[in-house]
Amino acid sequence: MAQIDIVVGSVYGAAFLVAETLMDELAGQGHECSLHEEARLEDISPTRFLLLVSATTGQGDVPPNLEAFAADLRERAPYMKGLHYALVAMGDSSYEHFCGAGRQLDTLLLELGAQALQPRLEIDATVVDEPEVVALAWLREWQGQL
Numbered sequence: 001m002a003q004i005d006i007v008v009g010s011v012y013g014a015a016f017l018v019a020e021t022l023m024d025e026l027a028g029q030g031h032e033c034s035l036h037e038e039a040r041l042e043d044i045s046p047t048r049f050l051l052l053v054s055a056t057t058g059q060g061d062v063p064p065n066l067e068a069f070a071a072d073l074r075e076r077a078p079y080m081k082g083l084h085y086a087l088v089a090m091g092d093s094s095y096e097h098f099c100g101a102g103r104q105l106d107t108l109l110l111e112l113g114a115q116a117l118q119p120r121l122e123i124d125a126t127v128v129d130e131p132e133v134v135a136l137a138w139l140r141e142w143q144g145q146l
């Protein structure tokens, strides 16, 4: 069974609900999960799997509760080879920078040497009413690889 860090960035709660839903599923499969709502770099490790769920705020910005984590990645630029992760980017396609936060974080992780186990899931609030349902279906496609 895997040890999994779930890092969430949410303003109004939708991304948080997605993160909780995925955590319940993974814990139900026997994985050991920790949910980080005010994550810092120290909360993740190449010895564990990272599941990142981020809404977007402002003009393509990372939610405030994930700013410190994003700044850690940018400013401390840790070498992340060996870290495997998957990422759910949430946004609204009526904004110019669709899923800007999730896309930024995905790019940063890849630049730092981390490896995406799956292509990023992008959820558009203009077409999806229940993002947790979409995210759960996505997780079930690949969770056997954990």
Ligand SMILES: Cc1cc2nc3c(=O)[nH]c(=O)nc-3n(C[C@H](O)[C@H](O)[C@H](O)COP(=O)(O)O)c2cc1C
Pocket (backbone or CB within 6 Å): 009, 010, 011, 012, 013, 014, 015, 016, 055, 056, 057, 058, 059, 060, 061, 090, 091, 092, 093, 095, 096, 097, 098, 099, 100, 125
């Ligand atoms: C003030 C505000 C700004 C937003 N800015 C963006 C944006 O720049 N790009 C985007 O794709 N979505 C944007 N969104 C949409 C949210 O990311 C989307 O609704 C998301 O599901 C919200 O998740 P949350 O409830 O966890 O905060 C914005 C929403 C609000 C309310």
